[in-house]
């Protein structure tokens with residue numbers, strides 16, 4: 001046996017799980033050597049089989065649980081194990097919230113080297129099911145008909161799915177109907193290997209407050225057999241449809257959307273409300289997937305910004321201007337920056353829709369536009385960032401450090417990159433005051449958090 005690796009492939013060993021990985025697997029240690037085991041929960045004693053023993057860590061399969069965690073529950077979804085979209089259905093909701101809080105604390109200490117930061121308990125949902133307002137399902141074929149649902153874990157095999165219990169029921173209805181209608185009109189599923197076929201993905205988005213539905217058919221080419229008949233049948237069969245779009249993605253890629261989107265029927269946007277603010281959302285724009293918790297998240301961001309009405313605010317990574325418009329009601333001026341041009345068109349329209357005249361929006365990369373503003377003499381009193389999972393670009397962080405806004409509010413969907421960026425901002429003169437995780441993605445390991453930073457008085 002290798003000296004540094006205390007286990008070998010195919011060993012059966014007894015372990016106690018100590019933790020969860022960021023993918024939701026149980027972590028057990030043998031002489032300090034970590035083994036990652038799907039379905040294991042902290043505190044559980046179990047027999048596992050080692051299935052891979054790398055140099056620094058290994059993987060195992062759960063064989064038998066001797067002592068179950070009091071937080072273990074039966075996963076209600078019948079396809080939970082094959083799907084992989086959720087990772088935590090076997091953990092009670094309370095257990096999920098605690099695990100997420102621990103994840104945030106751990107990375108802030110380990111990656112951010114931030115001791116003693118105030119991390120509040122995660123703000124969870126009363127009912128953590130059926131919350132997603134957007135479904136994006138890959139399309140395949142089985143016995144001559146279209147199927148659609150999810151890729152079986154670690155494969156390119158599409159498994160058909162009738163319902164997803166974290167989706168709004170409307171989205172399930174839309175996906176089922178579109179699959180059936182397209183099948184009947186001879187639409188073929190995209191065949192990745194041979195680069196043939198028509199339909200790659202079905203996207204359904206549902207406005208929770210307005211009940212409006214957008215459907216996007218992502219196709220390999222501009223052609224879609226019986227397009228008009230398909231559209232007619234969708235409109236007559238599904239209530240609430242306000243927009244049907246076609247997006248063309250001819251590339252061999254696992255990125256869902258291509259660059260070209262056209263409206264096949266109806267409007268180019270649907271509308272929804274968060275609180276009292278109305279939003280127009282187009283096919284390619286980012287819009288938070290859990291509208292109920294989005295309100296909680298934005299209200300916390302607004303509270304941390306602590307505006308008096310006199311401040312100039314920059315909202316970096318602003319999407320369709322959601323946070324910007326929440327802030328604009330309490331600020332002097334808000335400047336939003338976002339890379340997707342359609343999202344900025346939506347943001348401008350959204351400002352107008354809500355009668356907000358003190359918000360301006362610019363298309364571009366935050367790490368280019370904001371340094372340019374700064375070099376032209378424009379600064380902010382409060383700066384909000386809400387970057388994608390990879391976190392903020394270093395050039396943007398450096399500009400924040402140079403610009404010295406009194407407060408920074410960091411909205412993050414990835415605690416790891418949040419911790420990395422907080423360290424840079426701390427070294428540049430900011431103090432991390434408090435962190436509020438908000439559960440935007442129940443049943444999954446994803447964690448969202450809002451962080452308040454203040455400029456230290458000696459900077």
Ligand SMILES: C[S@@+](CC[C@H](N)C(=O)[O-])C[C@H]1O[C@@H](n2cnc3c(N)ncnc32)[C@H](O)[C@@H]1O
Pocket residue numbers: 286287288316317318319320321322323337338339340343364365366367386387388413
């Ligand atoms: C997590 S979303 C947040 C959007 C918005 N704040 C919200 O809550 O709806 C991140 C946004 O950043 C945009 N984005 C990604 N990279 C960017 C960059 N380098 N500069 C500006 N925006 C970017 C994405 O298109 C997306 O809209």
